[in-house]
Amino acid sequence: MRKADIGFALMLFVLAVLVAEESLQLNIGWGLNGPQGGFFPFWLAVGLAICCLVILVQALRRTSPTSRQPLVRPGGWAPILKVAGPATAMVALTEMIGLYPAAALYIGFYMRWIGKFRWLLVLAVSIGVPLISYIVFDKWFLVPMPKGWWGEHLRL
Amino acid sequence: MDAFTNLLMGFQIALSPYNVMIATLGIVLGTVIGVLPGLGGANGVAILLPVTFVMPPTSAIILLSSIYWGALFGGAITSILFNIPGEPWSVATTFDGHPMAKQGLGGQALTAAFTSSFIGAAFAIILVTFFAPLIAEFSLRFGPPEFLGIQMVTFSAFVGLGGSSPVKTIAATLLGLILATVGMDIVSGQLRLTFGTVELMRGFNFVVAVIGLFGIGEILLTIEEGLEFRGAKPQVRWRLIVETLQELPQYWKTFVRSALIGSWMGIKPGGATPASFMSYGIAKKFSKTPEKFGTGTLEGVLAPETAAHAAGVSALLPMITLGIPGSPTAAVMLGGLLIWGLQPGPMLFQEQPEFVWGLIASMYTGNVIGVLIVLLFVPAFAAILRLPFAILIPLIIYVCAIGAYAVNNSTTDIWYMLIFGVAGYLFKKLDYPIAPMVLALVLGDMAESALRQSLIMSQGSPMIFFSSPIAAVLVILSIWLLVSPIVHPLLRKVWDRHNR
Numbered sequence: 001m002r003k004a005d006i007g008f009a010l011m012l013f014v015l016a017v018l019v020a021e022e023s024l025q026l027n028i029g030w031g032l033n034g035p036q037g038g039f040f041p042f043w044l045a046v047g048l049a050i051c052c053l054v055i056l057v058q059a060l061r062r063t064s065p066t067s068r069q070p071l072v073r074p075g076g077w078a079p080i081l082k083v084a085g086p087a088t089a090m091v092a093l094t095e096m097i098g099l100y101p102a103a104a105l106y107i108g109f110y111m112r113w114i115g116k117f118r119w120l121l122v123l124a125v126s127i128g129v130p131l132i133s134y135i136v137f138d139k140w141f142l143v144p145m146p147k148g149w150w151g152e153h154l155r156l
Numbered sequence: 157m158d159a160f161t162n163l164l165m166g167f168q169i170a171l172s173p174y175n176v177m178i179a180t181l182g183i184v185l186g187t188v189i190g191v192l193p194g195l196g197g198a199n200g201v202a203i204l205l206p207v208t209f210v211m212p213p214t215s216a217i218i219l220l221s222s223i224y225w226g227a228l229f230g231g232a233i234t235s236i237l238f239n240i241p242g243e244p245w246s247v248a249t250t251f252d253g254h255p256m257a258k259q260g261l262g263g264q265a266l267t268a269a270f271t272s273s274f275i276g277a278a279f280a281i282i283l284v285t286f287f288a289p290l291i292a293e294f295s296l297r298f299g300p301p302e303f304l305g306i307q308m309v310t311f312s313a314f315v316g317l318g319g320s321s322p323v324k325t326i327a328a329t330l331l332g333l334i335l336a337t338v339g340m341d342i343v344s345g346q347l348r349l350t351f352g353t354v355e356l357m358r359g360f361n362f363v364v365a366v367i368g369l370f371g372i373g374e375i376l377l378t379i380e381e382g383l384e385f386r387g388a389k390p391q392v393r394w395r396l397i398v399e400t401l402q403e404l405p406q407y408w409k410t411f412v413r414s415a416l417i418g419s420w421m422g423i424k425p426g427g428a429t430p431a432s433f434m435s436y437g438i439a440k441k442f443s444k445t446p447e448k449f450g451t452g453t454l455e456g457v458l459a460p461e462t463a464a465h466a467a468g469v470s471a472l473l474p475m476i477t478l479g480i481p482g483s484p485t486a487a488v489m490l491g492g493l494l495i496w497g498l499q500p501g502p503m504l505f506q507e508q509p510e511f512v513w514g515l516i517a518s519m520y521t522g523n524v525i526g527v528l529i530v531l532l533f534v535p536a537f538a539a540i541l542r543l544p545f546a547i548l549i550p551l552i553i554y555v556c557a558i559g560a561y562a563v564n565n566s567t568t569d570i571w572y573m574l575i576f577g578v579a580g581y582l583f584k585k586l587d588y589p590i591a592p593m594v595l596a597l598v599l600g601d602m603a604e605s606a607l608r609q610s611l612i613m614s615q616g617s618p619m620i621f622f623s624s625p626i627a628a629v630l631v632i633l634s635i636w637l638l639v640s641p642i643v644h645p646l647l648r649k650v651w652d653r654h655n656r
Binding site for chain 2: 018026031036045084090114125130143146
């Protein structure tokens with residue numbers, strides 16, 4: 001936990017430095033229309049950097065009861081990755097084949113792999129849910145979802 | 157009375173068949189969302205925001221606020237039956253609610269929770285009805301320095317709130333403000349902080365951030381805990397409900413106290429959670445039987461629920477009068493106003509009276525519909541949690557992805573949602589608060605333009621923030637709020653050393 005705390009603060013610090021540098025290029029001074037574009041983000045970044053330094057010092061000096069615990073509790077990684085991995089795959093698939101087919105594959109895969117449900121139920125849910133959401137969003141509320149490759153070739 | 161005629165007009169709008177249908181739909185969806193792990197009010201409203209683009213603004217806000225009421229009710233169901241607080245402010249409800257459910261008194265606890273939510277909400281709504289026009293009129297005189305002052309108070313009110321370290325709260329707020337500046341600069345039209353990429357030109361949409369931070373992040377946390385829902389089965393029969401209702405009037409003092417605490421704390425950002433805890437503590441202190449608290453007493457359920465719901469309602473007061481949201485959910489609704497082409501703030505009362513009074517009237521109708529629906533269908537809502545995790549999780553992630561995509565019709569936003577999800581997980585783990593960051597992301601543009609306009613008015617002198625008494629009070633208050641959580645422990649240390 002302590003290592004993660006320090007690491008995260010360092011990451012934010014680097015981000016703050018990057019933002020400050022970008023803002024300096026935009027000019028942080030006084031322009032024709034008052035303060036220039038970089039003014040606000042620059043001082044925010046300075047503030048964030050100071051906060052990060054304080055957090056770092058606190059983390060290095062103090063050890064709290066939670067600081068010895070690991071960031072992710074033992075045995076916690078596997079279930080997290082099992083959720084995050086397929087979800088990422090679904091998003092990647094969405095770019096290619098559209099959200100509805102990607103969701104059908106994702107829900108079906110997860111239900112079969114983790115839940116070990118019967119195929120009949122897996123198929124019913126994984127096809128039924130995207131179908132219902134297609135009717136609700138694309139047809140009813142006229143909010144079209146990404147179609148990926150199909151959209152370009154079939155003009156859905 | 158002007159408020160009465162306006163309110164009547166509002167009721168005419170809120171009671172139109174279409175809007176009643178919308179409100180009922182919103183309550184049902186909201187309750188489902190409140191019951192589901194990982195989805196709360198802010199998320200539900202964010203996910204369904206794109207759907208409202210095809211509705212008239214008044215119906216849209218009625219839908220969103222009804223989802224909010226539903227989520228507040230739904231949070232009580234999971235807290236009592238499953239000991240899982242759906243929202244931080246329902247934590248105090250678990251103290252006595254879950255013991256009651258385990259003793260087979262789940263039906264009584266739920267009835268008490270719903271009724272007290274309703275009473276708390278009703279109390280706060282009456283308050284909103286009469287105070288909102290006054291505050292709006294008062295704030296019409298506000299200029300950029302005063303608005304910046306209010307925003308500073310909003311942000312600094314989070315510091316020293318609820319456990320998180322003050323420095324981390326400030327860091328989270330600053331991070332949110334920085335994210336808000338990404339993309340086009342509203343004053344000069346320059347592209348900012350895009351690091352030369354096309355993807356960052358549009359900036360970060362806070363709806364996507366909310367869905368990721370609250371939704372995906374929460375799911376990752378729940379999954380890691382390996383929670384299983386093994387809940388008590390509620391027995392809700394009409395006779396039981398009537399019996400519980402007959403018991404409640406004797407606690408009228410607790411109701412009044414809790415509703416007052418809730419309404420007062422709710423106006424300040426992030427107020428619902430401390431309000432529910434405070435109300436629980438005070439109810440215990442004043443109770444004739446304080447030793448029963450924590451073992452399953454009716455009073456211990458109704459005190460936090462009344463306060464939390466009252467706070468939930470009064471959090472909308474600063475949103476409609478000042479354009480400053482009091483909670484993440486209100487922040488998402490505020491974003492909705494902007495998307496529908498309405499300018500939140502005091503002018504709303506004059507330019508869009510139908511919208512404002514329709515919303516206020518719908519708070520009355522929405523809560524009446526809500527309490528009826530949840531009382532009637534508790535077992536149905538509780539059954540949702542009996543769905544196996546392996547079905548629930550992909551469904552929730554899928555729904556989140558739809559919401560994130562639909563905001564801007566961009567698949568990049570779904571990627572952002574995942575990134576924000578991981579960030580939300582780390583934030584929670586490392587004790588960085590999420591709510592101030594979301595609020596900062598929403599208010600960032602407004603805060604920046606208020607700051608720059610003020611500085612233009614004064615030609616660069618920061619003294620403009622002390623030029624009017626209102627601005628000066630607000631700025632000094634915010635500085636005090638910011639500094640006191642840091643100074644207090646230091647002073648105490650010095651004091652201790654001195655006395656040794």
